Amino acid sequence: MTVISAVDSQTSVYDDLVPPLTPMQAMAEASRCLFCYDAPCVRACPTSIDIPVFIRGIATGNMKGAATTILSSNIMGGTCARVCPTEILCEQVCVRNTAEERPVAIGRLQRHAVDPLIASGSHPFTRAAPTGKRVAVVGAGPAGLSCAHGLARLGHDVTVFEAKPKSGGLNEYGLAAYKMAGDFAQREVDFILKIGGITVEHGRRLGGDLTLAGLRRDFDAVFLGVGLGESNRLGIPGEEFLGVEDAITFIGRLRQAPGGAGLFVGRNVVVIGGGNTAIDAAVQARKLGAEEVTLVYRRGRGQMRATAWEQELALTHGVILRTFAEPVRIDGDGRVQGILFEKTRLEGGRLVGTGEKFSIAADMVLKAVGQKLAVRELAGIDLAGGKIVVDPAYRTSMAGVFAGGDCIASGEDLTVQSVQDGKLAALSIHSFLMTA
Amino acid sequence: MADLRCNIAGITAPNPFWLASAPPTDKAYNVVRAFEAGWGGVVWKTLGEDPPVVNVSSRYGAHYDIDRRLLGINNIELISDRPLEVNLREIAEVKKAWPDRAMVVSLMARMEEQAWADLARRIEAAGADGLELNLGCPHGMCERGMGSAIGQVPEMVEQVTRWVKAATRLPVIVKLTPNITNILWSAEAAKRGGADGISLINTVNSIISVDLDAMAPTPIVDGVGTHGGYCGPAVKPMALNMVAEIARNGFTAGIPISGIGGVTTWRDAAEFLALGASGVQVCTAAMTYGFKIVEDMISGLSNWMDEKGYENLDQVTGRAVRNVVDWNALNMNFSTKALIDPALCIDCGRCHIACEDTSHQAIRIVQGEGKRLFTVENEDCVGCNLCLHVCPVPGCITMHPEENGLPYVTWPEDARNPMNLEKV
Numbered sequence: 001m002t003v004i005s006a007v008d009s010q011t012s013v014y015d016d017l018v019p020p021l022t023p024m025q026a027m028a029e030a031s032r033c034l035f036c037y038d039a040p041c042v043r044a045c046p047t048s049i050d051i052p053v054f055i056r057g058i059a060t061g062n063m064k065g066a067a068t069t070i071l072s073s074n075i076m077g078g079t080c081a082r083v084c085p086t087e088i089l090c091e092q093v094c095v096r097n098t099a100e101e102r103p104v105a106i107g108r109l110q111r112h113a114v115d116p117l118i119a120s121g122s123h124p125f126t127r128a129a130p131t132g133k134r135v136a137v138v139g140a141g142p143a144g145l146s147c148a149h150g151l152a153r154l155g156h157d158v159t160v161f162e163a164k165p166k167s168g169g170l171n172e173y174g175l176a177a178y179k180m181a182g183d184f185a186q187r188e189v190d191f192i193l194k195i196g197g198i199t200v201e202h203g204r205r206l207g208g209d210l211t212l213a214g215l216r217r218d219f220d221a222v223f224l225g226v227g228l229g230e231s232n233r234l235g236i237p238g239e240e241f242l243g244v245e246d247a248i249t250f251i252g253r254l255r256q257a258p259g260g261a262g263l264f265v266g267r268n269v270v271v272i273g274g275g276n277t278a279i280d281a282a283v284q285a286r287k288l289g290a291e292e293v294t295l296v297y298r299r300g301r302g303q304m305r306a307t308a309w310e311q312e313l314a315l316t317h318g319v320i321l322r323t324f325a326e327p328v329r330i331d332g333d334g335r336v337q338g339i340l341f342e343k344t345r346l347e348g349g350r351l352v353g354t355g356e357k358f359s360i361a362a363d364m365v366l367k368a369v370g371q372k373l374a375v376r377e378l379a380g381i382d383l384a385g386g387k388i389v390v391d392p393a394y395r396t397s398m399a400g401v402f403a404g405g406d407c408i409a410s411g412e413d414l415t416v417q418s419v420q421d422g423k424l425a426a427l428s429i430h431s432f433l434m435t436a
Numbered sequence: 437m438a439d440l441r442c443n444i445a446g447i448t449a450p451n452p453f454w455l456a457s458a459p460p461t462d463k464a465y466n467v468v469r470a471f472e473a474g475w476g477g478v479v480w481k482t483l484g485e486d487p488p489v490v491n492v493s494s495r496y497g498a499h500y501d502i503d504r505r506l507l508g509i510n511n512i513e514l515i516s517d518r519p520l521e522v523n524l525r526e527i528a529e530v531k532k533a534w535p536d537r538a539m540v541v542s543l544m545a546r547m548e549e550q551a552w553a554d555l556a557r558r559i560e561a562a563g564a565d566g567l568e569l570n571l572g573c574p575h576g577m578c579e580r581g582m583g584s585a586i587g588q589v590p591e592m593v594e595q596v597t598r599w600v601k602a603a604t605r606l607p608v609i610v611k612l613t614p615n616i617t618n619i620l621w622s623a624e625a626a627k628r629g630g631a632d633g634i635s636l637i638n639t640v641n642s643i644i645s646v647d648l649d650a651m652a653p654t655p656i657v658d659g660v661g662t663h664g665g666y667c668g669p670a671v672k673p674m675a676l677n678m679v680a681e682i683a684r685n686g687f688t689a690g691i692p693i694s695g696i697g698g699v700t701t702w703r704d705a706a707e708f709l710a711l712g713a714s715g716v717q718v719c720t721a722a723m724t725y726g727f728k729i730v731e732d733m734i735s736g737l738s739n740w741m742d743e744k745g746y747e748n749l750d751q752v753t754g755r756a757v758r759n760v761v762d763w764n765a766l767n768m769n770f771s772t773k774a775l776i777d778p779a780l781c782i783d784c785g786r787c788h789i790a791c792e793d794t795s796h797q798a799i800r801i802v803q804g805e806g807k808r809l810f811t812v813e814n815e816d817c818v819g820c821n822l823c824l825h826v827c828p829v830p831g832c833i834t835m836h837p838e839e840n841g842l843p844y845v846t847w848p849e850d851a852r853n854p855m856n857l858e859k860v
Contacts, residue, residue: 027503027504028503030502031502031503034784034786034828035786036783036784036785036786037784037785037786037788037789038785039784039785040783040807059502060502095782095783095784096782098782098783098807099782099828099829
């Protein structure tokens with residue numbers, strides 16, 4: 001186990017993996033946009049950002065207009081510009097792919113447009129006349145903040161309850177540092193709150209000092225953007241050993257350690273899982289100095305939830321990808337020393353063990369096998385498949401209680417989808433409040 | 437290999453690419469570099485009477501496309517600001533060292549015979565191959581009664597041409613200004629005055645941009661600006677039209693033409709030649725990229741001529757002139773329709789929205805497999821070409837004439853012409 005004591009050479013851990021475009025690069029890239037009619041990129045964006053219009057703004061020097069176009073569809077356009085898997089969304093369908101096999105760098109252009117506006121300290125939107133209505137939002141993650149901003153803009157007063165000491169949800173605690181360099185998550189939260197009418201109370205947890213009944217009593221409506229608060233377990237022997245940790249916790253520690261000081265990372269790290277969190281953890285471990293990082297996934301690369309781009313990122317950072325292997329047992333003496341896997345194969349779509357086993361020596365095991373809803377505090381609300389059930393207007397089974405983000409089953413579990421959920425839920429709550 | 441040797445009004449050069457009278461031909465240093473790079477000739481920057489003019493600081497403005505490529509430059513520079521003696525000495529030295537290249541010298545003077553005659557004789561004595569009369573500079577010099585102040589008055593064009601012709605045995609090329617209502621008036625005047633050739637166009641009078649912070653036109657000279665001369669790719673269409681007008685006008689047809697205006701590539705040059713020019717002059721392209729661009733101009737023109745079977749420039753010059761006609765000579769029965777190749781289409785939708793918003797609503801969208809399918813409704817298509825022009829993919833949209841079996845009918849002959857109804 002290596003403890004990182006000083007900032008010095010490790011600071012690259014906190015640098016942008018994809019740096020901002022220079023003005024010259026932005027000009028060249030913006031000029032590649034064809035200003036398509038009914039553009040495929042807009043249709044591919046979960047928040048329907050008018051991409052050709054904002055890129056035209058960059059090209060003509062109308063940077064404020066470009067940023068406002070983005071933010072009016074997606075108030076977290078800054079984070080989405082950094083973390084969206086554009087390779088499977090807007091950039092995948094960019095018509096420049098067809099012609100040149102290289103899409104317009106939409107994500108990077110979006111960052112180029114949004115960052116200056118956020119840095120300027122101004123806010124492009126104003127609140128409607130006060131309605132006198134009060135809404136409780138549970139969770140200050142992308143869904144909650146998007147919903148809160150939408151509601152505040154419509155003239156409602158919003159109180160956001162957040163269990164953690166900082167707002168931002170996964171933007172602050174769950175995404176790789178190299179994607180969210182420079183404290184951007186907090187700067188974006190500050191920007192969103194500038195609309196006014198939103199109060200955030202930290203250390204307030206549903207199931208802790210908050211109850212659904214209490215919120216329904218004290219507020220005119222409730223929005224649940226609680227995310228998925230618990231990590232799935234492997235359910236194998238040795239999981240309690242020292243050195244075995246949830247990947248999301250590892251990333252949270254990294255994100256909250258200023259400059260990397262005090263962080264520790266294994267010499268031989270094994271990451272279990274196939275999603276973007278697994279990749280984030282594996283790449284971060286390498287960047288922190290782990291000698292060998294092996295990412296093990298029980299199925300093949302084609303079935304990984306991590307995009308091809310993310311997989312490439314891991315490979316270029318020297319991460320070893322091992323597929324078709326399932327963990328059986330963690331070995332150690334109270335402290336992890338290795339992990340035993342069984343090889344797997346697909347039989348008619350079903351995954352089965354082959355009986356063949358192998359071990360990987362490890363002094364750190366990071367589990368990234370998915371998150372699940374913390375259901376205890378949601379008594380009285382219908383759930384299905386481990387998610388909160390909502391109708392198309394984001395209404396839960398409980399009157400006056402709405403939900404969105406990762407805690408509901410909507411589209412992909414992406415930041416951009418959560419922002420869209422929060423945006424649309426705000427409109428639904430508005431209509432509920434104004435007709436009630 | 438095509439023969440690229442060019443002859444304009446008796447002035448010969450190894451190729452038709454000359455540098456126009458402008459900053460790149462201001463002194464021996466530049467001109468020698470140009471000849472080393474392969475340029476066929478130069479028109480030395482305009483000489484005037486001593487004492488030399490004084491130029492201001494800040495001289496060019498620019499017109500960019502969205503990708504910061506130069507579409508045009510506008511300048512407020514005057515004629516050569518170096519002593520006449522220095523220029524003449526350098527002209528003599530360079531011509532001696534580069535005998536095969538065309539050394540034409542531009543000149544400008546007051547509306548006085550003696551002034552023009554003296555200048556012409558001194559240039560002839562320096563060994564120049566020909567003279568180019570600057571009757572077009574649209575800024576500064578015209579405020580002193582020179583340049584376009586002369587070029588805009590046909591009688592004065594004729595007079596100056598006659599004076600210079602009488603003073604020298606050198607071939608005289610008259611450079612025309614586009615800042616007029618009808619180029620034929622000054623072209624005919626030059627011919628009447630005895631011009632051996634004409635060159636056009638000089639720069640277009642322009643304000644190229646306004647600095648919105650300084651609230652002044654660019655280039656800004658101490659807080660204010662003035663109109664200047666516009667050149668570069670953006671002026672090529674105006675220049676082509678004026679060249680063609682002169683080439684197909686009975687009185688001026690056949691006069692040697694040196695084409696000027698936005699020539700940037702060999703293809704631009706070929707277009708000027710096709711419309712009647714015997715050679716071209718280049719400035720903005722050289723100022724943008726340096727002299728080396730002439731390499732591709734020469735090889736590109738040569739390869740294109742080989743491909744087409746043209747052996748020399750004479751076979752190209754004027755080849756398209758017979759196909760330039762008045763609108764009234766167009767066939768009213770001709771009909772062409774757009775065709776979109778779905779295999780080349782990249783699904784941008786620009787053809788559709790251009791037609792839908794601004795033209796004839798002839799392009800339909802069908803949801804195809806994976807991408808949209810754009811099709812042209814022939815009934816609605818008027819053959820305007822707009823879709824083809826906005827399409828980013830070369831060759832994706834093509835125009836196809838309809839075989840309608842109808843005769844060639846011009847508007848004057850057309851039954852739909854109300855003038856004809858009256859006759860009936």
